Amino acid sequence: MNPEQAFVRVMGIALMPMAAGYMLLKYIMPRPDDLMTAAIHFRNGLQEFQRGISTVVFGSGLSPEEMKKERESRKIPID
Numbered sequence: 001m002n003p004e005q006a007f008v009r010v011m012g013i014a015l016m017p018m019a020a021g022y023m024l025l026k027y028i029m030p031r032p033d034d035l036m037t038a039a040i041h042f043r044n045g046l047q048e049f050q051r052g053i054s055t056v057v058f059g060s061g062l063s064p065e066e067m068k069k070e071r072e073s074r075k076i077p078i079d
Helices: 003-028 032-058 064-073
Strands: none
């Protein structure tokens, strides 16, 4: 077998799994807008947790109506 022909064959065999791996990673990786939405939800969750702990430790917080209004104002539209 010709060395050039062997090189082309080996490169062809090596490129197929690399292309499949790239396509798989591209499909699996999250998009930047997904990461931003997750970060906002995480921040809001921590704020709610802090508010709950402060209510338990220091007494009553906002009234239920005020809490509902605040929660509605911070909602993130998810498509």
